[in-house]
Amino acid sequence: MTRTDRQTSRRGWLAIALLAALPSTLAATLAPPAKAAGDGILVGLVTKTEVNPYFVALRRSAEAEARARGVRLIARAGKFDGDNEGQVAAIETLISAGAKGILITPNNSTGPLGAIEKARRAGIVVIALDTATDPADAVDATYATDNFQAGVKQGQYARKALGSKQPKLAMLDGTPGGTVDTFRHNGFLQGFGIKEGDAAIVGKQITNGAQDKGQTGMENLLSAHPDINVVYTINEPAAEGAYAALRAAGREHDVVLTSIDGGCLGVKYVKRGAIGATVMQFPAKMAKAGVDAVVDYAKNGTKPSGLHDTGSATITDHPFPGLETHDTAWGLSKCWG
Secondary structure (H helix, E strand, O other): OOHHHHHHHHHHHHHHHHHHHOOHHHHHHHOOOOOOOOOOOEEEEEEOOOOOHHHHHHHHHHHHHHHHHOOEEEEEEOOOOOOHHHHHHHHHHHHHHOOOEEEEOOOOOOOOHHHHHHHHHOOOEEEEEOOOOOOHHHOOEEEEOOHHHHHHHHHHHHHHHHOOOOOOEEEEEOOOOOHHHHHHHHHHHHHHOOOOOOOOEEEEEEOOOOHHHHHHHHHHHHHHOOOOOEEEEOOHHHHHHHHHHHHHOOOOOOOEEEEEEOEHHHHHHHHOOOOOEEEEOOHHHHHHHHHHHHHHHHHHOOOOOEEEEOOOEEEOOOOOOOOOEEOHHHHHHHOEO
């Protein structure tokens, strides 16, 4: 070691000894700051519920993309479909936590608007997944199925499957106030070729997209209108409940039952003939695109905007000329959940 090296080494050790001798508060001031736990990009996800397989698939995709992009994800959900207060509380928590972006599937398309506006004023990018807000520009962007067109596809298939029979239509709707419910319902009617108030609609029931309510709703409708021959359902859990009621009544083979979602269980219902057709969505695409948009915003300030349609596809093993469909083998290779 040269004389210069020895002097440099001696000065280094003296600096360390001096720092160690300083009061802890002053030493902390002079020392390089430690990286805070959880420092980095935080993405928030707020879904309608934690248990619906669709939102489970969406959350898992968001978690996987967050890991792939090296960011942190905090996922929250309402306690039940329609729990607007729970979603508002989740947004408030994510604002306080310092989220760079919040992805939300709003239970009610107008319910969380105040909390969303607060988040955006705080510089947080807010993206709707699956369910659009009302108005749509209450969020920065929406990544979702075009639910109106999905409903059109469902209605077109139901009309073809019914053939020449005079329709006696039962409608098992979701949760009032949500754009998904409204768009699918109205899209189905357009695809089926009728308008709201048409005499072909013999009854409606609210199911909140739940299996038990789908079954109860179908039982009530069959009791009042035993000649029902075609059924619209908001999603596959409601369709499963409807099928149980139809089977109990011995009507499972002479009623056209259709749905929307494209979960693996739903595709299996189609494969075994419980549902005539379902319209598949792609929630993994929504979640991945949403996480990527937040990360891009955090890194370079680029904000997403507008509606980004993630697509839909009709799944059935009983196709009809003029309708673009895929069979259940294809559906099982693309399904979620």
